[in-house]
Structure formats: structure tokens, C-alpha cells
Amino acid sequence: MSKNSGQSDAHVQDLGLAPVVPLAEQARILELTHDTVIIRDSGDIILYWNDGAEALYGFTRSEALGQRCDHLLQCDYPSEEVRNAFQATGRWSGEMSRIRRDGTRILLSSRWLQRRDPDGHAVGVMETSLDRTKEERSETERKRSEHRYSAIFHAAGFAIWESDWSGVRRHILEHAPDDISDFRGWLASHPDIVREAAGRAVIRDVNQAAIELFEASGSQDLVGTSIIGRYPEGGEEGFARILAGMVEGADVIEAETHLSTFGGRKLDVILRATLVPDGEPWSRALIMAFDETERKEARKKLEQSAAELAHASRISVLGQLTASIAHEVNQPLTAILNYGKSGRRWLAREDPDVAEATECLAQIVSNATRAAEVIARVRALARKSRPQTECISLASLIEESISLVSREALAAHVVMLPACEQDLPLVAGDRVQVQQVLVNLLMNAIQAMTDVVDRARLLNVEATSIDDEMVCVLVSDTGTGISGEDPMHIFAPFYTTKGDGMGMGLSICRSIIEAQGGRITASNNPNYGATIAFTLPVGVGAAVP
Amino acid sequence: MRRPINICVVDDDADVRFSLKSFLRSAGVEVHVFGSAREFLAYEPGSRIDCLVTDLHMEEMDGLALQEELRSQHCSYPVIVMTAFPTKATEERSIGLGAAAYLTKPVDPDMLLESVENLLG
Numbered sequence: 001m002s003k004n005s006g007q008s009d010a011h012v013q014d015l016g017l018a019p020v021v022p023l024a025e026q027a028r029i030l031e032l033t034h035d036t037v038i039i040r041d042s043g044d045i046i047l048y049w050n051d052g053a054e055a056l057y058g059f060t061r062s063e064a065l066g067q068r069c070d071h072l073l074q075c076d077y078p079s080e081e082v083r084n085a086f087q088a089t090g091r092w093s094g095e096m097s098r099i100r101r102d103g104t105r106i107l108l109s110s111r112w113l114q115r116r117d118p119d120g121h122a123v124g125v126m127e128t129s130l131d132r133t134k135e136e137r138s139e140t141e142r143k144r145s146e147h148r149y150s151a152i153f154h155a156a157g158f159a160i161w162e163s164d165w166s167g168v169r170r171h172i173l174e175h176a177p178d179d180i181s182d183f184r185g186w187l188a189s190h191p192d193i194v195r196e197a198a199g200r201a202v203i204r205d206v207n208q209a210a211i212e213l214f215e216a217s218g219s220q221d222l223v224g225t226s227i228i229g230r231y232p233e234g235g236e237e238g239f240a241r242i243l244a245g246m247v248e249g250a251d252v253i254e255a256e257t258h259l260s261t262f263g264g265r266k267l268d269v270i271l272r273a274t275l276v277p278d279g280e281p282w283s284r285a286l287i288m289a290f291d292e293t294e295r296k297e298a299r300k301k302l303e304q305s306a307a308e309l310a311h312a313s314r315i316s317v318l319g320q321l322t323a324s325i326a327h328e329v330n331q332p333l334t335a336i337l338n339y340g341k342s343g344r345r346w347l348a349r350e351d352p353d354v355a356e357a358t359e360c361l362a363q364i365v366s367n368a369t370r371a372a373e374v375i376a377r378v379r380a381l382a383r384k385s386r387p388q389t390e391c392i393s394l395a396s397l398i399e400e401s402i403s404l405v406s407r408e409a410l411a412a413h414v415v416m417l418p419a420c421e422q423d424l425p426l427v428a429g430d431r432v433q434v435q436q437v438l439v440n441l442l443m444n445a446i447q448a449m450t451d452v453v454d455r456a457r458l459l460n461v462e463a464t465s466i467d468d469e470m471v472c473v474l475v476s477d478t479g480t481g482i483s484g485e486d487p488m489h490i491f492a493p494f495y496t497t498k499g500d501g502m503g504m505g506l507s508i509c510r511s512i513i514e515a516q517g518g519r520i521t522a523s524n525n526p527n528y529g530a531t532i533a534f535t536l537p538v539g540v541g542a543a544v545p
Numbered sequence: 546m547r548r549p550i551n552i553c554v555v556d557d558d559a560d561v562r563f564s565l566k567s568f569l570r571s572a573g574v575e576v577h578v579f580g581s582a583r584e585f586l587a588y589e590p591g592s593r594i595d596c597l598v599t600d601l602h603m604e605e606m607d608g609l610a611l612q613e614e615l616r617s618q619h620c621s622y623p624v625i626v627m628t629a630f631p632t633k634a635t636e637e638r639s640i641g642l643g644a645a646a647y648l649t650k651p652v653d654p655d656m657l658l659e660s661v662e663n664l665l666g
Binding site for chain 2: 326327330331332333335336338339341343345346349356359360363366367407410411
């Protein structure tokens with residue numbers, strides 16, 4: 001079967017309209033052709049059925065001859081149109097469908113020629129047909145694929161535009177030195193050429209998201225223009241990286257760059273450029289733009305909220321510790337008052353005792369320092385600072401945290417038992433935040449033991465190194481334990497067992513520990529109470545005081 | 546000449562304890578200080594004590610428990626209770642157990658001395 005319809009047309013014309021060719025020869029040609037040739041009489045009875053017809057329809061010649069063509073092949077064709085065409089020109093060509101022997105319907109491109117007797121009366125039809133099914137299928141596929149592409153293109157939630165970059169390519173190749181080996185470096189050092197090249201990119205189509213991204217009034221603002229107007233001065237770098245990638249033969253290139261909208265807003269975008277092989281090189285480039293501006297802003301806001309939440313939670317812990325803190329400050333102040341008045345009395349004696357007075361002054365200084373240290377600790381917790389990673393000594397941090405909650409423990413008759421492994425390595429983390437976690441866990445443990453009456457209220461704080469990379473801190477109590485099947489649920493936001501609690505403490509602890517590369521887990525002890533364990537990575541460097 | 550007054554001070558905070566000792570000594574008072582109620586109770590039972598000044602919140606045995614213990618031993622000397630966390634409940638209990646005074650920390654040492662002197666006439 002020929003794929004060339006022009007050729008098959010020639011057969012029909014030669015065979016039907018060239019009486020100069022002897023009949024026998026005509027018949028031989030008919031046998032030889034791969035096209036289907038069928039000759040029917042005026043009653044649609046098949047008189048002739050060639051090899052091509054056998055191959056296409058599946059009926060042998062003997063099966064077909066003498067049958068009514070319409071019945072055999074269940075033809076579907078525009079009969080009215082055929083009749084008119086025959087009347088006018090004696091021929092018809094068009095599309096029709098038939099059913100093969102195996103039951104499949106096939107689409108045919110058919111050419112019919114009316115046969116006439118020497119008197120000019122119609123005596124039947126000679127036809128040749130070409131199977132268009134495959135072609136049709138691929139055409140349908142192509143249309144469907146095009147449709148799908150178009151649907152995706154237009155419905156995508158991110159900006160896409162199609163550009164012709166063939167001019168960009170030509171411009172670069174024209175200006176690049178012949179012996180160039182490092183396109184990337186050359187482009188990076190020639191922003192002017194990059195800018196000119198970018199100006200030669202022509203946008204062919206844009207989707208709605210792209211229109212919105214660029215704050216354009218419609219596609220007409222963008223289609224037919226180059227993207228260059230959207231590149232702020234100095235924004236060539238990202239474009240240069242894409243160009244370099246394409247010159248080097250990459251199909252998909254990603255680059256971060258800035259673009260400006262019609263409204264003058266500056267965007268942080270990630271561009272992903274794909275070259276679609278089609279015609280001239282680079283004539284079809286698909287550019288996708290992912291707006292990072294919002295994500296970056298959102299991330300910033302999220303970080304800010306997390307920091308604020310952590311801060312609020314610290315303040316709330318400090319609120320719970322107010323009595324302790326007041327006491328911690330009150331003690332050295334009491335001592336200062338006592339030593340001050342004492343010193344004055346030693347000096348006011350008839351025989352002033354300078355040695356005693358000097359000792360009083362020394363004690364005043366040391367107690368003032370003690371008070372200042374308490375204030376500094378509290379201030380550090382209350383400070384609203386950005387988290388920073390530093391090397392911290394867990395042993396001293398645990399000691400400080402225990403001292404912060406010591407009054408609470410005392411009031412609740414809880415005995416705190418710190419046990420730090422000797423030569424525990426320093427850990428990397430934010431000092432204030434890790435202390436916040438420790439204080440939070442200690443306070444929770446103390447509160448978990450308030451109802452315990454039948455056993456000692458013990459609060460163990462252990463710090464051990466797991467391996468060269470991680471250190472683990474265990475805070476375990478002999479309280480009532482964690483109810484429910486999965487102890488880990490206590491880290492969910494808003495989980496609380498306290499009537500007046502927000503339930504954010506442990507959730508924030510988890511965020512803090514995970515943000516510093518550690519993990520926090522909760523489990524019930526075999527006998528009584530629960531253990532909260534968290535890990536922190538070993539730090540490298542000197543401890544921060 | 547009058548014999549010097551003997552005051553005992555019980556406070557678990559060393560700085561508070563020793564500063565009070567320094568002050569009372571500078572005022573010519575004989576002072577003995579103790580870091581816990583138990584330490585104080587272990588102090589020679591036969592010693593002459595004019596007045597006891599004790600903190601309320603302490604580990605193991607607090608000021609109230611100490612008062613109860615002293616009461617059961619029929620101690621006759623006055624007891625002054627100091628606390629950084631004054632509450633109506635502890636004040637009532639303390640006074641109920643016979644405290645001569647219930648003072649809120651920080652206690653002005655001159656005032657403390659004055660109340661001791663008043664107590665002892």
C-alpha cells in the first residue's frame with residue numbers, strides 16, 4: 001500500500017482514462033500495486049479484488065468476488081456527496097470507513113472513478129483506497145497531546161511562557177570568539193552581550209500565571225516582546241547561566257534570578273528553561289518561573305514567628321519562675337544589706353575593726369556579683385535574640401538550669417540528681433534555647449510529681465555521649481507518667497495536661513531541638529514516671545561562656 | 546556587766562547566714578549559725594540560747610517542722626521566723642506554733658536586732 005496518495009491517484013487516472021494501454025497490461029498493473037483496487041458493477045457487486053484489497057480488508061479474492069461491497073465491508077461514506085460528484089465529474093475522492101474481516105473499523109482515504117460503457121452509461125465504480133487509520137490515530141494522538149500540553153500550559157499554577165530563542169543563539173554565536181572554550185566565563189564577563197541576546201528572545205505564548213506574575217494586563221503585554229524589559233539592571237547573571245547551560249548542550253537549566261513586574265515589584269524567581277527540539281535550534285524554549293519571593297518572605301515570617309513563639313514561651317517559663325528568681329536575687333541582696341550595716345558597725349566602734357569591715361566589703365562585692373549573675377541569666381532567657389549556634393557546655397548549662405528551678409523543686413519536695421558524664425564533649429546549639437528546653441523539661445517533671453505521695457520525688461538529669469557525633473540528655477522523673485498509647489503525642493502543639501496551659505512548651509522544645517540537628521523523644525519508665533530524652537550534635541571549638 | 550546575748554541563726558543560704566552572723570557580731574551579740582534545722586537540733590542540747598532566728602523554706606526539715614520539734618522539746622526561748630515567701634497560711638501556722646515574730650525577707654538587720662532586744666527585754 002502506498003503512502004503517497006498522489007501516486008495512487010495516478011494509478012486510477014492511468015487505468016481508467018488511458019484506453020491506449022492494453023487491457024491485459026492494465027490488469028497486471030492492478031495486480032502489482034500495493035494499493036487496494038476494487039472494481040464494482042452498477043449493482044455494487046465486486047468484480048475485481050486485488051492483492052492490496054486482500055491485504056487490507058482480510059478477505060481473499062474468492063471470498064470477495066460476487067459479494068455486494070456495501071454488505072461485505074459495511075461501508076460508511078457520504079452517499080449524497082458521491083452521487084453529486086459522479087454527476088458533475090464522474091469521480092469522487094474523500095474519506096470513508098469500512099469494517100475489516102477481523103471486525104476492526106478502518107478509516108480510508110478513497111478515490112472513486114465511475115466506469116462507463118462506450119455509450120457513456122455508468123456501469124460501475126473502480127476505486128482505490130488508502131488506510132488512514134494509523135495516520136488518523138497519530139493525528140488524534142498529536143492533537144490530544146497538543147491539547148494536553150495546552151491545558152497544562154494554561155492551567156499550571158506557576159508561570160510558563162514559550163519563547164523563540166533562535167535569535168538569542170544567533171547573537172551569541174555571532175559575537176563569541178571563534179576559539180572560545182569557556183562559554184560560561186565569557187558570558188559572565190560580557191553582560192552587555194547577554195543583555196542584547198536576551199533582547200532577541202521573543203515570547204510566543206504565556207499562561208495566566210505568567211500574566212499574573214508579571215502583573216501584566218493581559219497576554220498582549222508579553223507576547224511578541226522580549227523578556228529583557230523584565231530584567232532589572234544587573235540581573236543578567238541568571239540569564240547568562242541559562243545561556244551557558246544551553247550552549248553546553250543541557251536540555252533543562254535552572255537558575256535563580258531577579259525579574260521585575262510591570263508594577264515595578266522585584267521578584268526572586270527560579271527559572272527553569274527547557275529547549276524543545278523543533279525546527280531551528282532554540283526556536284522553542286519553554287520557560288517556567290517559580291516565584292520565590294513569597295516563599296522567601298513566608299520563610300522569613302515563619303522563622304520570625306518561631307523565634308517569637310520560643311521567646312513568648314521563655315517569658316512564660318520565666319513567669320512561672322518569678323518567685324524563684326525573686327528569691328535568687330533577694331538572697332544576695334539580704335546578704336549585702338547585712339554586710340553593709342555590719343561593716344558600718346565594725347567601723348563605728350570605739351576601736352574600729354578594719355579587718356572585719358574589709359571582710360564585709362569583700363562579701364558585699366561577691367554577693368552583688370551573685371545577684372548580677374542571676375539577673376544576667378534571666379536576661380539571657382528573656383532576651384529576644386536570633387538563634388545562633390555556638391559551642392556550649394551541657395554540664396554547666398544543666399547546673400544553671402537546675403539552679404533556676406531549684407526553689408520550685410524545693411517547694412515541691414523534689415530531689416534533683418544531675419549526673420553528667422566526665423569529659424562530656426561540648427555541643428553545638430543555641431545556648432538560650434537549649435537552656436529553655438532544659439528549664440521547660442525540669443519544670444514539667446517537677447509538676448508531674450506533685451501528686452506523688454507513695455514514693456520519692458526524684459528528678460534525674462543525665463548527660464552522656466552516644467558516639468563521636470551526638471550527646472544525649474535524659475530528664476526522668478518518678479511522676480505519674482504519660483497517659484495514652486504513644487508518649488510522643490506530648491510534643492504535638494496544644495497538648496497540655498494543665499488547666500491553664502497553652503500546650504506549646506513541649507512542641508516548642510521539639511522545634512528547638514530539631515532546628516539544632518537533634519531529636520527529642522518521650523517514653524514511660526518501667527516503674528514510675530517518664531523520661532524525655534534529647535540529643536544534640538557535638539560541637540567543634542571552644543565553649544562560649 | 547550583762548552577759549552577751551546568744552542568738553542562733555538557721556538558714557540554708559550561706560551568704561544570708563554568714564552576713565547575719567557578721568552583723569550580729571558587730572552589734573556585740575554572740576551568734577551561732579546553722580545550715581539546716583537538723584544541724585541546729587544537733588547543737589549541744591544543754592547550750593544556753595536566748596533567741597532562734599530561722600528561715601522558713603529549707604530542704605528536709607523546714608522552719609515549721611523545726612518549730613514543732615522545739616515545741617515538743619518544750620523549748621522556752623523565743624523563735625523568730627523569716628521568709629522570702631510570706632503567705633497567710635504559713636504565718637498563721639508559725640504564730641500558732643508560738644513564733645515570736647514572722648518577718649519577710651529581706652529583713653533589715655537593725656530591725657531584727659531591735660526586735661530581739663525587745664523580746665529579751
